[in-house]
Amino acid sequence: MSVRTLPLLFLNLGGEMLYILDQRLRAQNIPADKARKVLNDIISTMFNRKFMEELFKPQEMYSKKALRTVYDRLAHASIMRLNQASMDKLYDLMTMAFKYQVLLCPRPKDMLLVTFNHLDAIKDFIQDSPTILNQVDETFRLLTEVYGSLPAGEFQVIRQTLLLFFQDLHIRVSIFLKDKVQNSNGRFVLPVSGPVPWGTDVPGLIRMFNNKGQEVRTAQFKHGGDYVTASREGSFELYGDRVLKLGTNMYSVNRPVETHMSGASKNLASRTEENVAPNPLAKEELNLLARLMGGMEIQKGSGPEPGFRLNLFTTDEEEEQAALTRPEEFSYEVINIQATQDQQRNQELTRIMGEFAITDQPQGSTSKGDDLLTMMDEL
Amino acid sequence: MFRRESSIPLRGSAASLCNNLSVLPLPARNLTHFGVVRGASAQLLSAAPEGVPLAQRQLFAKQGAGVSPAFITQVHWCTLPFRVLVVLTSFKGIQMYEADGSVMVYWHALNSGEASPAPAMFARGIAASGQFICVGTWSGRVLVFDIPVKGPNIVLCEELTGHQAPITDIATEPTQAQDCVADMVTADDSGLLCIWRSGPEFKLLTSIPGFGVPCPSVRLWQGIVAAGYGNGKVHLYEASTGSLQVQISAHARAISALDLAPELLSAAEDTFVHLWKLSRNTESGGIEVEHCHGECVPDTQVCGARFCDPAGSSFAVTGYDLAEILRFRSV
Numbered sequence: 001m002s003v004r005t006l007p008l009l010f011l012n013l014g015g016e017m018l019y020i021l022d023q024r025l026r027a028q029n030i031p032a033d034k035a036r037k038v039l040n041d042i043i044s045t046m047f048n049r050k051f052m053e054e055l056f057k058p059q060e061m062y063s064k065k066a067l068r069t070v071y072d073r074l075a076h077a078s079i080m081r082l083n084q085a086s087m088d089k090l091y092d093l094m095t096m097a098f099k100y101q102v103l104l105c106p107r108p109k110d111m112l113l114v115t116f117n118h119l120d121a122i123k124d125f126i127q128d129s130p131t132i133l134n135q136v137d138e139t140f141r142l143l144t145e146v147y148g149s150l151p152a153g154e155f156q157v158i159r160q161t162l163l164l165f166f167q168d169l170h171i172r173v174s175i176f177l178k179d180k181v182q183n184s185n186g187r188f189v190l191p192v193s194g195p196v197p198w199g200t201d202v203p204g205l206i207r208m209f210n211n212k213g214q215e216v217r218t219a220q221f222k223h224g225g226d227y228v229t230a231s232r233e234g235s236f237e238l239y240g241d242r243v244l245k246l247g248t249n250m251y252s253v254n255r256p257v258e259t260h261m262s263g264a265s266k267n268l269a270s271r272t273e274e275n276v277a278p279n280p281l282a283k284e285e286l287n288l289l290a291r292l293m294g295g296m297e298i299q300k301g302s303g304p305e306p307g308f309r310l311n312l313f314t315t316d317e318e319e320e321q322a323a324l325t326r327p328e329e330f331s332y333e334v335i336n337i338q339a340t341q342d343q344q345r346n347q348e349l350t351r352i353m354g355e356f357a358i359t360d361q362p363q364g365s366t367s368k369g370d371d372l373l374t375m376m377d378e379l
Numbered sequence: 380m381f382r383r384e385s386s387i388p389l390r391g392s393a394a395s396l397c398n399n400l401s402v403l404p405l406p407a408r409n410l411t412h413f414g415v416v417r418g419a420s421a422q423l424l425s426a427a428p429e430g431v432p433l434a435q436r437q438l439f440a441k442q443g444a445g446v447s448p449a450f451i452t453q454v455h456w457c458t459l460p461f462r463v464l465v466v467l468t469s470f471k472g473i474q475m476y477e478a479d480g481s482v483m484v485y486w487h488a489l490n491s492g493e494a495s496p497a498p499a500m501f502a503r504g505i506a507a508s509g510q511f512i513c514v515g516t517w518s519g520r521v522l523v524f525d526i527p528v529k530g531p532n533i534v535l536c537e538e539l540t541g542h543q544a545p546i547t548d549i550a551t552e553p554t555q556a557q558d559c560v561a562d563m564v565t566a567d568d569s570g571l572l573c574i575w576r577s578g579p580e581f582k583l584l585t586s587i588p589g590f591g592v593p594c595p596s597v598r599l600w601q602g603i604v605a606a607g608y609g610n611g612k613v614h615l616y617e618a619s620t621g622s623l624q625v626q627i628s629a630h631a632r633a634i635s636a637l638d639l640a641p642e643l644l645s646a647a648e649d650t651f652v653h654l655w656k657l658s659r660n661t662e663s664g665g666i667e668v669e670h671c672h673g674e675c676v677p678d679t680q681v682c683g684a685r686f687c688d689p690a691g692s693s694f695a696v697t698g699y700d701l702a703e704i705l706r707f708r709s710v
Contacts, residue, residue: 151544151568152568152592152609153567153568153593156609157499160395164418168392187678187700190677190678199610201611202628203630206628206669208624208665209624209625211617217667219668221673222670222673223653223673225631227631
């Protein structure tokens with residue numbers, strides 16, 4: 001597929017992840033300085049120069065497994081921890097949100113505006129950190145350089161590649177259902193009203209010409225929708241009104257976000273199609289992943305910063321329940337990098353993995369409830 | 380007026396591609412063949428008149444060189460004088476099968492040729508013209524394959540130049556009218572249309588410039604070129620002169636498919652399918668268009684649409700993420 005898809009996929013999914021984490025951090029009343037540290041650390045890791053350089057190299061799309069592994073690492077780039085169930089839910093929300101944005105993009109080129117919306121919001125999160133702000137601006141520049149003058153046909157292929165990645169994903173998200181953006185069968189609502197894309201005319205006119213190119217007749221027809229002309233084009237500059245709302249933050253503190261697994265994707269065949277990837281592909285992907293994560297510099301904490309656990313659910317019981325009842329076909333397989341046979345690569349990967357060392361949980365109590373209490377005491 | 384008939388279930392959903400439905404009516408056998416691309420595979424199925432699926436087969440994209448997965452861009456039934464072949468185009472190459480999909484008779488791997496790496500290499504755009512099958516590529520070149528009466532001895536005999544941008548679609552005149560010289564149209568991502576006369580050697584007759592918007596779908600019928608564009612417009616041109624006859628602001632999103640067989644069928648990502656009646660003005664000789672039917676497929680970005688019979692009394696539609704073929708019949 002298009003070798004220019006990965007940066008857009010990564011940045012937009014990353015943006016959604018930050019929106020959700022920000023909402024949960026506030027909902028869970030994590031102290032402001034800790035919350036800010038988490039977001040700063042993750043954003044700083046995401047926009048790390050080496051990492052971005054790797055990301056923007058023309059390359060094939062990652063498999064869902066590989067991409068999920070990258071976000072797992074990214075989410076744990078700071079002092080925050082997520083249980084498997086919460087990480088699964090986070091990833092569900094991220095992917096459904098971006099699927100919605102890609103699907104509803106008026107023109108394929110508007111995916112760039114969606115990306116800019118995410119970056120604009122990210123800059124708001126880190127406005128007190130000039131170094132990280134610089135990194136984000138640098139990414140803006142990269143995006144403009146790579147995508148700024150891409151022809152419409154290529155954007156269309158990128159869009160088709162992304163929609164292939166999201167095909168058959170119909171997880172119901174409560175905030176989407178409430179806003180009537182998604183139907184109860186998990187499919188998104190496609191409105192037939194509102195502004196037409198920039199460069200498109202409102203449907204309804206038929207113009208007929210003679211052989212000299214002169215218009216001889218016009219006719220109207222009822223097209224069935226309720227469209228209006230687009231007011232103006234969104235800005236592709238570093239600063240500007242993007243006009244498009246897709247990609248802006250739709251979460252606010254008081255809106256709990258749930259996902260529903262049941263009755264979502266009935267097509268198990270869709271997963272089988274991905275699982276027939278031959279071995280060489282997995283090896284190649286591990287190489288890419290290693291290079292990418294090699295570029296991810298994890299901030300070593302200055303001093304013993306106590307970690308905390310973020311819960312994407314309202315209660316711990318809900319989180320446990322979700323972990324137990326998650327249907328088989330929706331389990332995200334994270335790549336087990338230790339499985340590789342190659343000795344040399346194994347060593348290198350182990351070294352890289354070492355940089356992602358997760359600080360141990362406090363020892364002591366046997367019951368999960370006590371662990372949580374101990375951790376909360378340390379906050 | 381058209382009425383919705385029972386849908387034909389698909390094993391998997393349709394991919395978001397343009398022209399993602401191929402239909403081969405076989406009235407003599409009381410069957411209709413359908414072809415839909417899902418991603419790395421395409422589904423071929425045959426159905427009885429009431430839409431009951433009879434047989435189906437999945438074809439997979441051949442991996443070819445490299446480790447990245449191959450995805451299919453288009454599947455198309457090609458009717459030649461003595462045989463029918465199913466052609467798959469992908470990001471790796473071109474695959475041709477016998478009509479029932481049981482045997483692959485030909486594989487052509489794409490190669491980059493030029494020095495600079497392309498953003499993506501792919502084949503896209505398939506049409507049969509006489510004993511030839513023409514396939515478009517990302518570079519703008521159209522490959523012409525000479526197909527023998529039977530067997531796998533297929534030969535790439537010509538490469539047509541005329542386009543600089545990736546080919547989107549190719550259309551050929553289904554019936555050879557006496558005074559019709561032009562019998563093939565090729566379209567590309569820049570909106571350029573090239574009109575050809577086929578033969579042992581293909582000749583470029585005229586070209587219609589684009590206007591900065593891709594032309595994802597094109598049809599040719601009785602000397603009329605119908606072109607659908609990324610800005611929702613449908614244009615009708617006189618094939619012999621290339622002159623614009625009709626301009627329709629037909630859809631609110633990019634056109635994804637067109638068909639032409641007395642009536643014009645247009646489908647787009649705006650969830651709508653429209654039918655238009657074409658006629659010739661007896662005085663001026665110009666083409667006139669009248670809208671005759673519109674259909675909304677709720678919450679579905681239509682990606683394929685085709686008439687199911689030569690008279691245009693029924694048509695079928697596919698949509699992204701939709702695991703069925705929707706059918707409509709005139710009443």
